[in-house]
Amino acid sequence: MANEKESARELQGLIARFLSKIWRFLERAWNLGVSEPKKFIHCLKVGLALSFVSLFYYMRPLYDGVGRNAMWAIMTVVVVFEYTVGATLYKCINRATATFLAGSLGVGVHWVAGQSGENYEPIILGSSVFLLASAATFSRFIPTIKARFDYGAMIFILTFSLVSLSGYRVDELLTMAQNRVSTILLGTSICILISVLLCPVWAGNELHLLVNSNAEKLADSLEGCVAEFFSNGIGNTSNEDSSKKLQAYKCVLNSKGTAESLANFARWEPAHGSFNFRHPWKQYLKIGAAMRNCGFCIESLSSSINLEVQVPKSLKKNLGDICMRLSSHCSQVMKELAATMKTMRKYSTTNVLVGEMNFAVLELQNALKSLPNQLSQIGAKGEQTTTEFIVPFIDILPLATAIFLLIEIAARIEGIVDAVDE
Amino acid sequence: MANEKESARELQGLIARFLSKIWRFLERAWNLGVSEPKKFIHCLKVGLALSFVSLFYYMRPLYDGVGRNAMWAIMTVVVVFEYTVGATLYKCINRATATFLAGSLGVGVHWVAGQSGENYEPIILGSSVFLLASAATFSRFIPTIKARFDYGAMIFILTFSLVSLSGYRVDELLTMAQNRVSTILLGTSICILISVLLCPVWAGNELHLLVNSNAEKLADSLEGCVAEFFSNGIGNTSNEDSSKKLQAYKCVLNSKGTAESLANFARWEPAHGSFNFRHPWKQYLKIGAAMRNCGFCIESLSSSINLEVQVPKSLKKNLGDICMRLSSHCSQVMKELAATMKTMRKYSTTNVLVGEMNFAVLELQNALKSLPNQLSQIGAKGEQTTTEFIVPFIDILPLATAIFLLIEIAARIEGIVDAVDE
Numbered sequence: 099m100a101n102e103k104e105s106a107r108e109l110q111g112l113i114a115r116f117l118s119k120i121w122r123f124l125e126r127a128w129n130l131g132v133s134e135p136k137k138f139i140h141c142l143k144v145g146l147a148l149s150f151v152s153l154f155y156y157m158r159p160l161y162d163g164v165g166r167n168a169m170w171a172i173m174t175v176v177v178v179f180e181y182t183v184g185a186t187l188y189k190c191i192n193r194a195t196a197t198f199l200a201g202s203l204g205v206g207v208h209w210v211a212g213q214s215g216e217n218y219e220p221i222i223l224g225s226s227v228f229l230l231a232s233a234a235t236f237s238r239f240i241p242t243i244k245a246r247f248d249y250g251a252m253i254f255i256l257t258f259s260l261v262s263l264s265g266y267r268v269d270e271l272l273t274m275a276q277n278r279v280s281t282i283l284l285g286t287s288i289c290i291l292i293s294v295l296l297c298p299v300w301a302g303n304e305l306h307l308l309v310n311s312n313a314e315k316l317a318d319s320l321e322g323c324v325a326e327f328f329s330n331g332i333g334n335t336s337n338e339d340s341s342k343k344l345q346a347y348k349c350v351l352n353s354k355g356t357a358e359s360l361a362n363f364a365r366w367e368p369a370h371g372s373f374n375f376r377h378p379w380k381q382y383l384k385i386g387a388a389m390r391n392c393g394f395c396i397e398s399l400s401s402s403i404n405l406e407v408q409v410p411k412s413l414k415k416n417l418g419d420i421c422m423r424l425s426s427h428c429s430q431v432m433k434e435l436a437a438t439m440k441t442m443r444k445y446s447t448t449n450v451l452v453g454e455m456n457f458a459v460l461e462l463q464n465a466l467k468s469l470p471n472q473l474s475q476i477g478a479k480g481e482q483t484t485t486e487f488i489v490p491f492i493d494i495l496p497l498a499t500a501i502f503l504l505i506e507i508a509a510r511i512e513g514i515v516d517a518v519d520e
Numbered sequence: 521m522a523n524e525k526e527s528a529r530e531l532q533g534l535i536a537r538f539l540s541k542i543w544r545f546l547e548r549a550w551n552l553g554v555s556e557p558k559k560f561i562h563c564l565k566v567g568l569a570l571s572f573v574s575l576f577y578y579m580r581p582l583y584d585g586v587g588r589n590a591m592w593a594i595m596t597v598v599v600v601f602e603y604t605v606g607a608t609l610y611k612c613i614n615r616a617t618a619t620f621l622a623g624s625l626g627v628g629v630h631w632v633a634g635q636s637g638e639n640y641e642p643i644i645l646g647s648s649v650f651l652l653a654s655a656a657t658f659s660r661f662i663p664t665i666k667a668r669f670d671y672g673a674m675i676f677i678l679t680f681s682l683v684s685l686s687g688y689r690v691d692e693l694l695t696m697a698q699n700r701v702s703t704i705l706l707g708t709s710i711c712i713l714i715s716v717l718l719c720p721v722w723a724g725n726e727l728h729l730l731v732n733s734n735a736e737k738l739a740d741s742l743e744g745c746v747a748e749f750f751s752n753g754i755g756n757t758s759n760e761d762s763s764k765k766l767q768a769y770k771c772v773l774n775s776k777g778t779a780e781s782l783a784n785f786a787r788w789e790p791a792h793g794s795f796n797f798r799h800p801w802k803q804y805l806k807i808g809a810a811m812r813n814c815g816f817c818i819e820s821l822s823s824s825i826n827l828e829v830q831v832p833k834s835l836k837k838n839l840g841d842i843c844m845r846l847s848s849h850c851s852q853v854m855k856e857l858a859a860t861m862k863t864m865r866k867y868s869t870t871n872v873l874v875g876e877m878n879f880a881v882l883e884l885q886n887a888l889k890s891l892p893n894q895l896s897q898i899g900a901k902g903e904q905t906t907t908e909f910i911v912p913f914i915d916i917l918p919l920a921t922a923i924f925l926l927i928e929i930a931a932r933i934e935g936i937v938d939a940v941d942e
Contacts, residue, residue, distance in 0.1 A: 127662060152646055259594050395819075398817055502920070
């Protein structure tokens with residue numbers, strides 16, 4: 099009896115844990131949906147597209163026209179509907195073209211094989227499938243084809259194999275092919291219409307926003323890092339919000355893959371909003387690369403912050419103001435670039451800001467050049483200050499690194515400016 | 521007449537250009553195949569798998585058993601066969617499980633809808649498709665599900681829609697489902713057998729090789745960078761081969777995506793070679809992250825090489841030897857780590873090497889600490905050397921940065937050692 103009760107309690111505990119796990123999962127999912135409503139809407143769009151297609155089953159006149167092949171319409175919708183318009187278009191165009199090409203080729207091979215007698219038929223069909231499948235698979239490894247026609251190559255293999263191995267007669271094949279093509283067109287057009295008309299998520303726009311927010315993140319991180327470096331001890335900047343800002347550059351470092359796939363998809367998109375059809379999407383990749391370059395420097399810069407080595411205060415005070423000024427100029431330029439990209443209009447102020455940034459670099463360099471002389475002059479007056487000058491080389495390492503990297507960052511920001519100008 | 525000749529010549533030129541373009545493309549493809557024979561073999565494997573499946577069309581007894589549904593076997597092979605064993609298994613298991621789950625659910629919903637009368641049937645079917653498709657699409661956005669079950673979720677939507685919208689009667693559905701499942705099992709087992717038995721490409725092994733070669737690249741780049749920094753002017757290191765080595769670290773910076781997808785696939789693989797079933801693949805990601813951290817520093821370090829600012833030669837000479845020693849210790853540790861990972865056996869020499877590296881860091885730090893004193897002592901003897909000491913702060917910036925980053929790199933290498941040890 100006690101055993102039974104115990105096992106019942108155990109079971110209850112198990113169920114409770116299971117339920118709480120599911121609950122937490124749902125909670126997480128809900129938070130994701132709330133934080134990114136676009137994704138939530140995308141899900142509803144997929145459901146809607148499928149419901150549309152299923153209508154063809156219930157409207158008998160249409161159903162009889164399209165026939166049992168309506169299966170292919172469903173399949174097309176499920177496989178082709180992607181989050182961004184560009185990805186959907188890429189898949190639709192690839193699927194339609196590849197199906198058409200491979201279908202015609204398959205019918206042709208089928209006809210040739212049929213003419214050559216029953217003995218040769220399987221050999222011709224088998225070897226053509228083997229050769230074409232191998233060749234198409236190989237083409238998927240070639241970077242330029244992978245970027246644009248990866249899905250198309252897969253559909254090509256699929257359709258060609260299906261058609262040439264189907265064992266139907268050629269005239270049967272032709273009606274089947276006609277049905278297939280019309281259902282696929284039906285599926286793709288539903289997908290394209292829904293993804294373009296209902297809250298469209300343009301890959302180009304996403305790329306634009308990504309590069310934009312990356313510029314802002316870099317600006318925040320840079321300013322935060324330098325401020326932290328020259329004001330440590332005060333500690334008012336070490337709250338959670340600012341440390342989040344300091345870490346923001348890390349997203350930038352790993353943004354390469356996302357940016358590249360978005361740029362690939364954006365190429366398929368028609369003109370929308372303020373983007374033309376042949377908007378220079380590749381330029382965004384260049385800007386992204388320039389930003390990552392800048393981000394690498396910030397990464398190293400941030401490592402010089404969290405060090406136990408105490409930089410001599412006099413040096414810090416001497417250079418702190420000027421460094422902070424430089425970093426704030428740098429981040430102003432970055433924010434201006436973000437604004438330029440956002441509105442896609444060149445501000446005349448950008449050049450002014452870049453000029454100010456470069457002037458701040460010169461100022462810093464001049465301050466550095468005159469530094470030892472200044473100090474040795476001070477040193478001549480009293481002995482205490484002399485010892486201040488003979489600081490071990492090791493103590494100025496973090497400061498020197500920070501300054502060096504700051505100057506380097508300014509140079510790399512100019513690289514970004516050039517990339518944006520293009 | 522002249523016009524005709526001209527246009528004929530133009531046409532010839534066009535064809536020649538077209539042919540040369542195709543020729544160059546084929547040449548590139550051939551080079552790719554020669555440099556990576558594994559990929560070439562993969563293509564043949566795909567062709568072979570498809571040929572195997574097509575056999576079922578020609579062996580009539582089998583054909584009658586499996587029926588027209590053999591189409592699904594072809595489809596499975598085309599869609600599921602991936603480059604690595606892990607990816608193939610991931611897709612096979614996902615496809616089989618999702619088809620089974622969605623199929624049973626679809627039949628269930630179908631039955632319920634059939635019981636509830638002709639008026640409610642389309643409503644129940646339509647809304648269940650809408651809801652489940654939306655939910656499954658949403659689940660694909662959740663990172664943990666995306667990593668492991670992305671393909672399964674898609675197949676789930678596909679199968680469920682097909683089954684519940686098919687308009688067949690339930691008993692028809694059951695025989696169809698049986699056929700479907702058996703053909704899919706046929707396709708997946710052919711894929712798995714061919715991908716495992718014929719020159720298998722294990723995702724785990726690829727990941728292993730990737731992390732390994734990354735360690736070696738970092739070691740080469742680091743040593744090359746430091747050598748270049750302290751020996752510029754001699755110029756014997758500036759040939760093409762060494763500049764390639766210097767740039768090698770760049771591959772490491774962008775290896776995150778590849779490593780993550782390989783680790784995801786590796787998790788599906790059975791024990792193979794020296795890897796157990798539950799090999800800690802996640803650890804490789806940690807090692808990879810530690811290496812990228814190290815790579816960021818090398819990136820900044822390399823930017824301090826290509827500078828016009830001339831570092832005072834006396835300082836360079838003073839510190840050059842010791843820095844080069846440290847960098848060679850660092851790259852030795854990296855190479856040792858690569859060897860450790862390659863053989864998966866812990867060498868007792870690793871600790872010794874790490875100890876030596878840390879000793880070199882200490883040596884460098886001590887040299888730095890005593891540097892100004894030494895110089896000021898020299899300065900007391902003659903005026904010429906005194907001016908050497910009062911070098912503008914700006915001139916030592918690159919050197920200071922290089923040294924700082926070198927020490928930081930040594931610290932980060934220890935991070936890699938820790939990650940490898942785990």
